[in-house]
Amino acid sequence: MTMVDPAPGEPATDRILYLVNRVARALNRAAEDVAADAGVTLPELLVLLVLGEGVPVSNAQLARRTFVTSQAAHQVTTELAARGLIARSPKLDNRRVLDNELTDEGARVLARCRAGITALETRLLTEMPPGDSAALAPALLAAAETLRGGWFGDEVAEAASTARRASGPRRSQA
Numbered sequence: 097m098t099m100v101d102p103a104p105g106e107p108a109t110d111r112i113l114y115l116v117n118r119v120a121r122a123l124n125r126a127a128e129d130v131a132a133d134a135g136v137t138l139p140e141l142l143v144l145l146v147l148g149e150g151v152p153v154s155n156a157q158l159a160r161r162t163f164v165t166s167q168a169a170h171q172v173t174t175e176l177a178a179r180g181l182i183a184r185s186p187k188l189d190n191r192r193v194l195d196n197e198l199t200d201e202g203a204r205v206l207a208r209c210r211a212g213i214t215a216l217e218t219r220l221l222t223e224m225p226p227g228d229s230a231a232l233a234p235a236l237l238a239a240a241e242t243l244r245g246g247w248f249g250d251e252v253a254e255a256a257s258t259a260r261r262a263s264g265p266r267r268s269q270a
Contacts, residue, residue: 112239116239123216124138126216127141127212127213127216129212130209130212130213130216131209133208133212134205134208134209134212135205136176136181136205136209137172139162139164139168139172140172140175140176140181141209142161142162142163143158143162143169143172143173143176143182143196144176144181144182144198144202144205144206144209145206145209145210146158146161146162147182147196147197147198147202147206148198148203148206148210152185152187152195152196152197153195153196153197154187154193154194154195154196155169155170155173155193155194155196156169156193158172158173158196173194173196176196176202177196180199180201180202181198181199181201181202181205182196182197182198182199182202183196183197183198183199184196184197185197
């Protein structure tokens with residue numbers, strides 16, 4: 097079997113995949129500090145951000161929107177409810193499914209987190225040329241919509257992606 101050498105000397109920073117992961121890692125680390133200052137974890141902050149849109153959301157929807165498993169979403173919402181940051185109530189059309197909403201206390205915590213996140217984003221954007229800073233969020237959203245990744249409304253791609261992950265080889269994540 098002949099192995100093809102990748103382009104020798106090609107910097108990782110030439111790859112969008114690498115750059116997006118590097119930015120995501122930096123943002124997540126900074127957001128973890130913002131969340132901790134408000135007394136929540138990063139996964140809890142992500143749930144609060146989604147619920148901050150003002151629309152009741154089920155655990156399954158939260159799992160998809162916060163990039164975690166259904167079990168992880170359940171754990172996070174159970175903890176947030178126990179601390180009085182969210183309220184859970186049965187959906188009108190399916191009493192077995194719980195909708196999650198922010199409480200007043202949850203909204204206060206979210207407001208504190210949003211202030212910290214705004215400071216992070218402002219720091220990021222002020223270091224960029226004005227045209228680039230104005231285009232960043234729309235470009236990232238367009239990229240996410242283009243790739244979709246089997247989530248956010250593409251049920252066929254989501255099912256195929258889930259099946260592929262479930263049947264594919266498991267590799268240790270060292």
